[in-house]
Amino acid sequence: xxxxxxxxxxxxxxxxxxxxxxxxxxxxxxxxxxxxxxxxxxxxxxxxxxxxxxxxxxxxxxxxxxxxxxxxxxxxxxxxxxxxxxxxxxxxxxxxxxxxxxxxxxxxxxxxxxxxxxxxxxxxxxxxxxxxxxxxxxxxxxxxxxxxxxxxxxxxxxxxxxxxxxxxxxxxxxxxxxxxxxxxxxxxxxxxxxxxxxxxxxxxxxxxxxxxxxxxxxxxxxxxxxxxxxxxxxxxxxxxxxxxxxxxxxxxxxxxxxxxxxxxxxxxxxxxxxxxxxxxxxxxxxxxxxxxxxxxxxxxxxxxxxxxxxxxxxxxxxxxxxxxxxxxxxxxxxxxxxxxxxxxxx
Amino acid sequence: xxxxxxxxxxxxxxxxxxxxxxxxxxxxxxxxxxxxxxxxxxxxxxxxxxxxxxxxxxxxxxxxxxxxxxxxxxxxxxxxxxxxxxxxxxxxxxxxxxxxxxxxxxxxxxxxxxxxxxxxxxxxxxxxxxxxxxxxxxxxxxxxxxxxxxxxxxxxxxxxxxxxxxxxxxxxxxxxxxxxxxxxxxxxxxxxxxxxxxxxxxxxxxxxxxxxxxxxxxxxxxxxxxxxxxxxxxxxxxxxxxxxxxxxxxxxxxxxxxxxxxxxxxxxxxxxxxxxxxxxxxxxxxxxxxxxxxxxxxxxxxxxxxxxxxxxxxxxxxxxxxxxxxxxxxxxxxxxxxxxxxxxxx
Numbered sequence: 001x002x003x004x005x006x007x008x009x010x011x012x013x014x015x016x017x018x019x020x021x022x023x024x025x026x027x028x029x030x031x032x033x034x035x036x037x038x039x040x041x042x043x044x045x046x047x048x049x050x051x052x053x054x055x056x057x058x059x060x061x062x063x064x065x066x067x068x069x070x071x072x073x074x075x076x077x078x079x080x081x082x083x084x085x086x087x088x089x090x091x092x093x094x095x096x097x098x099x100x101x102x103x104x105x106x107x108x109x110x111x112x113x114x115x116x117x118x119x120x121x122x123x124x125x126x127x128x129x130x131x132x133x134x135x136x137x138x139x140x141x142x143x144x145x146x147x148x149x150x151x152x153x154x155x156x157x158x159x160x161x162x163x164x165x166x167x168x169x170x171x172x173x174x175x176x177x178x179x180x181x182x183x184x185x186x187x188x189x190x191x192x193x194x195x196x197x198x199x200x201x202x203x204x205x206x207x208x209x210x211x212x213x214x215x216x217x218x219x220x221x222x223x224x225x226x227x228x229x230x231x232x233x234x235x236x237x238x239x240x241x242x243x244x245x246x247x248x249x250x251x252x253x254x255x256x257x258x259x260x261x262x263x264x265x266x267x268x269x270x271x272x273x274x275x276x277x278x279x280x281x282x283x284x285x286x287x288x289x290x291x292x293x294x295x296x297x298x299x300x301x302x303x304x305x306x307x308x309x310x311x312x313x314x315x316x317x318x319x320x321x322x323x324x325x326x327x328x329x330x331x332x333x334x335x336x337x338x339x340x341x342x343x344x345x346x
Numbered sequence: 347x348x349x350x351x352x353x354x355x356x357x358x359x360x361x362x363x364x365x366x367x368x369x370x371x372x373x374x375x376x377x378x379x380x381x382x383x384x385x386x387x388x389x390x391x392x393x394x395x396x397x398x399x400x401x402x403x404x405x406x407x408x409x410x411x412x413x414x415x416x417x418x419x420x421x422x423x424x425x426x427x428x429x430x431x432x433x434x435x436x437x438x439x440x441x442x443x444x445x446x447x448x449x450x451x452x453x454x455x456x457x458x459x460x461x462x463x464x465x466x467x468x469x470x471x472x473x474x475x476x477x478x479x480x481x482x483x484x485x486x487x488x489x490x491x492x493x494x495x496x497x498x499x500x501x502x503x504x505x506x507x508x509x510x511x512x513x514x515x516x517x518x519x520x521x522x523x524x525x526x527x528x529x530x531x532x533x534x535x536x537x538x539x540x541x542x543x544x545x546x547x548x549x550x551x552x553x554x555x556x557x558x559x560x561x562x563x564x565x566x567x568x569x570x571x572x573x574x575x576x577x578x579x580x581x582x583x584x585x586x587x588x589x590x591x592x593x594x595x596x597x598x599x600x601x602x603x604x605x606x607x608x609x610x611x612x613x614x615x616x617x618x619x620x621x622x623x624x625x626x627x628x629x630x631x632x633x634x635x636x637x638x639x640x641x642x643x644x645x646x647x648x649x650x651x652x653x654x655x656x657x658x659x660x661x662x663x664x665x666x667x668x669x670x671x672x673x674x675x676x677x678x679x680x681x682x683x684x685x686x687x688x689x690x691x692x
Contacts, residue, residue, distance in 0.1 A: 067417065071482075078483055106452070109479060109490045133455060136417075137424055144455045145491060 001205045006128050006212050007219060011152040013205045020153050021049055023114070027087035031077060033100040035060035038092045041161035042118045050089065054080050058096070062243075065095045065134050067143065073103040087112050087150070093119035094126040094251075098141065101132040105147040115149045118158040120170025120200075121252060124177065124207040127152045129215040129225075139307065140236070146220060154208070156200040168194060168287060169252030172231075174203065176259060177210040179280065180227045183325035185210075190283045227327035229319045231259035234338070237304035241296050256288040257345075262320055264341035265333055271322030280324070293346060302335065347551045352474050352558050353565060357498040359551045366499050367395055369460070373433035377423060379446040381406035384438045387507035388464045396435065400426050404442070408589075411441045411480050413489065419449040433458050433496070439465035440472040440597075444487065447478040451493040461495045464504040466516025466546075467598060470523065470553040473498045475561040475571075485653065486582070492566060500554070502546040514540060514633060515598030518577075520549065522605060523556040525626065526573045529671035531556075536629045573673035575665045577605035580684070583650035587642050602634040603691075608666055610687035611679055617668030626670070639692060648681065 004011035012019060024030065030053040034043055037060050047053075056076045058069050077086075090100035090113060097115050104113035117127045133144015159167060171194065178186035185206060192198060211228065218225040235258025242249040249257075263280045266272035305316060316338070319329040350357035358365060370376065376399040380389055383406050402422045404415050423432075436446035436459060443461050450459035463473045479490015505513060517540065524532035531552060538544060557574065564571035581604025588595040595603075609626045612618035651662060662684070665675040 067413070071413065074482060074489055078485065078488065102452075106448075106479075106489050106491050108488060109477065109492050131455065133452075136420060139424065142424065142454060143420055143452050145452050146455050 001201055004128075004205070004209055004212050006152075007130070007148055007216060009148050009151050011128060011154065011208060011212065013154045013208070014156055014201050016153070017049060020151070023151055024050060024087065024089075027085065027112070029080075029082055029086040030054070030089060031056050031080065031082060031086065032089045032091055033058065033073065033096055034091050035096060038096070038118050042091055042116075042155075042158050045157055046091070046116070046155065053089075058099075060092075060095065062095060062135070065099050067134060067136060069099060070103050070134060073100065074107060077103070077107050082107070082111070084108050084111055087114060089114045089116055091116045091118060092122075093117065094122040097122050097126045098132050098144070099134050101147065101149065102134060102144050105132060105145050110147070112150045115152040117152070117154060119162060120159055120167050120204070121173055122170075123154045123156070123159075123204050124170065125173040125211065127154060128208060128212045129228075130219065138240075140240075154204060156204055159200050164194075165250060169250035171287065172252030172255045172259070172284075174207045175284065176228075176231055176255065177207045179259070179321045179324055180230050180319075180327035181210050181214075181325060183323075186324055190279075194287065223329070226317075226319050226329035229329075230321050230327050231255045231262055233305060233316070233318050234258040234261045234301070234341075237301045238293075238296060240304045241300055245295075253288055253291075256284050257291050257293070259321075260284055261338075261341045261345055262318060264344050265318065265337050266320040266322040266328075268337055268340060269320060269322075269331065269333075271320050271328055271331070273323065276322070276324050280321075293342060298339070298342065302338070305338075347547055350474075350551070350555055350558050352498075353476070353494055353562060355494050355497050357474060357500065357554060357558065359500045359554070360502055360547050362499070363395060366497070369497055370396060370433065370435075373431065373458070375426075375428055375432040376400070376435060377402050377426065377428060377432065378435045378437055379404065379419065379442050380437050381442060384442070384464050388437055388462075388501075388504050391503055392437070392462070392501065399435075404445075406438075406441065408441060408481070411445050413480060413482060415445060416449050416480055419446065420453060423449070423453050428453070428457070430454050430457055433460060435460045435462055437462045437464060438468075439463065440468040443468050443472045444478050444490070445480050447493065447495065448480060448490050451478060451491050456493070458496045461498040463498070463500060465508060466505055466513050466550070467519055468516075469500045469502070469505075469550050470516065471519040471557065473500060474554060474558045475574075476565065484586075486586075500550060502550055505546050510540075511596060515596035517633065518598030518601045518605070518630075520553045521630065522574075522577055522601065523553045525605070525667045525670055526576050526665075526673035527556050527560075527671060529669075532670055536625075540633065569675070572663075572665050572675035575675075576667050576673050577601045577608055579651060579662070579664050580604040580607045580647070580687075583647045584639075584642060586650045587646055591641075599634055599637075602630050603637050603639070605667075606630055607684075607687045607691055608664060610690050611664065611683050612666040612668040614683055614686060615666060615668075615677065615679075617666050617674055617677070619669065622668070622670050626667075639688060644685070644688065648684070651684075 001013045032053050033056045088104040090096045117123045130146045130148045133141035136142045235255040239254035260281045263277045267277045316333045317330050318333045320331050321327050347359045379402045434450040436442045463469045476492045476494045479487035482488045581601040585600035606627045609623045613623045662679045664677050664679045666677050667673050
């Protein structure tokens with residue numbers, strides 16, 4: 001696959017092993033951050049490329065994406081005498097990528113790091129764009145920074161090690177990328193059967209390419225980049241609620257509901273035709289099933305929405321697809337329109 | 347005084363109140379970080395320029411420049427609903443500037459901050475250069491980042507509120523700035539009597555101008571910027587030891603000893619004449635007195651030196667003045683040369 005050029009770094013999808021080894025060989029000391037999943041499933045596939053290195057193992061899961069784990073990572077870097085010329089390799093999903101990237105970016109005021117995303121979600125989404133951070137006091141990524149890795153190396157072999165639910169979760173971001181930028185890719189994805197053999201190399205390359213194009217144009221989310229938030233305003237608000245239950249929704253499942261709900265709003269706003277909205281809704285429902293939203297407290301969802309970093313004061317600004325392949329941002333949405341969208345979903 | 351242009355921001359020394367007010371008026375929400383000293387001595391002088399604002403009060407001192415205090419600042423920003431368009435004003439010395447700047451730079455992946463340094467040390471040193479951070483596990487500034495404020499506003503009226511010892515401490519960095527860049531300024535400073543009335547506006551403007559010129563040429567300390575470390579290799583190592591005692595040395599006092607010791611090394615290396623070294627040593631001793639270094643454990647000082655971020659592995663790389671007005675960097679120094687410098691000081 002051709003190399004994708006991002007902001008001063010390259011995204012390598014499969015192959016390119018020589019390039020990877022040559023990059024890593026510039027560093028005298030290397031730390032590889034893993035969790036209990038990636039150390040057993042992914043690390044054996046790639047460890048021979050690393051040369052001499054130290055492992056820093058953390059516990060997986062969003063609940064560990066916090067300042068306590070940062071303290072542990074910084075302590076490990078200090079204890080193992082990592083200096084300004086060392087490299088951190090983040091071998092994991094979004095949690096390790098965001099948190100390990102933040103720790104590297106703030107250790108000794110910033111040392112180099114390399115992203116090696118292992119989940120479909122992190123390969124097509126978190127891997128580019130430079131957003132790093134951890135959660136604090138129940139708020140997602142409230143402490144963090146923007147910074148770029150020296151490179152992103154994506155190995156789609158990792159995807160075969162993922163639980164099915166994790167794969168489906170990541171697929172939601174691929175659907176989103178198609179909806180905001182390419183009708184052709186949306187229709188191509190619509191025909192995919194996730195139970196069959198899939199050419200992940202091409203699909204991941206295409207999807208990360210879309211995200212990369214957007215973030216290159218607007219690295220600090222001043223404008224255009226907001227289109228990547230399609231499905232995320234309501235998706236995040238629902239995800240936050242679901243995290244309080246015994247059976248939290250994976251991120252992509254929450255975004256899938258968010259995309260259907262926000263498509264409903266786009267129809268009400270006259271941005272999207274009912275026909276296209278139905279196509280979106282049918283495709284997503286085929287993969288993710290129907291959700292029972294009556295379990296969720298509407299007031300709590302609205303309250304989460306108000307705490308969203310993307311909203312200014314009390315105005316709700318959404319990114320809404322319409323027509324398919326195009327996304328509008330900074331669209332002002334009223335509370336009543338949000339309620340209508342929920343009602344028409346039920 | 348003319349405005350000093352730094353990297354995308356301006357340094358305003360005294361006056362310029364209209365410019366300051368106009369900058370601040372761009373923000374809907376403003377947090378002013380203070381400590382128990384600046385709230386009583388400096389805040390009353392400037393609070394009318396801030397418009398509506400919230401105060402965040404922390405405890406003064408290097409021992410509070412840590413991640414616990416960061417957690418407190420982040421919590422306060424969350425509790426008071428600060429958003430991406432808010433401003434943090436750091437009204438304090440180096441501790442507040444470094445830590446408040448780091449907290450702002452990592453809150454919501456970075457919100458704007460304005461530096462309002464209140465000590466002589468922070469006015470001529472920490473105010474420009476973009477180095478932010480906090481101490482962790484006994485290591486200075488080990489967690490931090492590089493980032494620039496929207497502006498630096500220096501009010502030399504604050505200096506009249508400082509204890510004498512604090513003023514003398516800051517003066518050491520002014521001496522250093524002259525030694526590394528201008529023989530004329532060094533001789534001018536040599537004639538100053540700190541007990542008389544002093545034109546701080548001109549002196550501070552000149553000194554921060556020197557630092558600014560250096561950091562503009564080398565923002566990320568790849569080369570030239572290292573000259574700012576003159577006196578700091580041994581100065582920091584001694585400061586770290588003194589922090590373990592009941593009567594720790596103020597930063598500038600430690601740097602003053604460091605400058606004398608490193609001048610001795612520069613003489614041994616043939617970089618500095620004995621005559622100039624004596625001028626440096628006499629001037630510094632006149633202000634700071636003679637120190638009894640026999641209280642310090644030489645092995646501990648060397649061990650601190652080895653943990654210095656500036657040293658690579660076991661080589662000691664110093665920045666050494668010679669002749670006065672010029673500084674050499676990446677000079678390899680042997681352990682025996684360090685020992686000789688200590689012996690010839692005693």
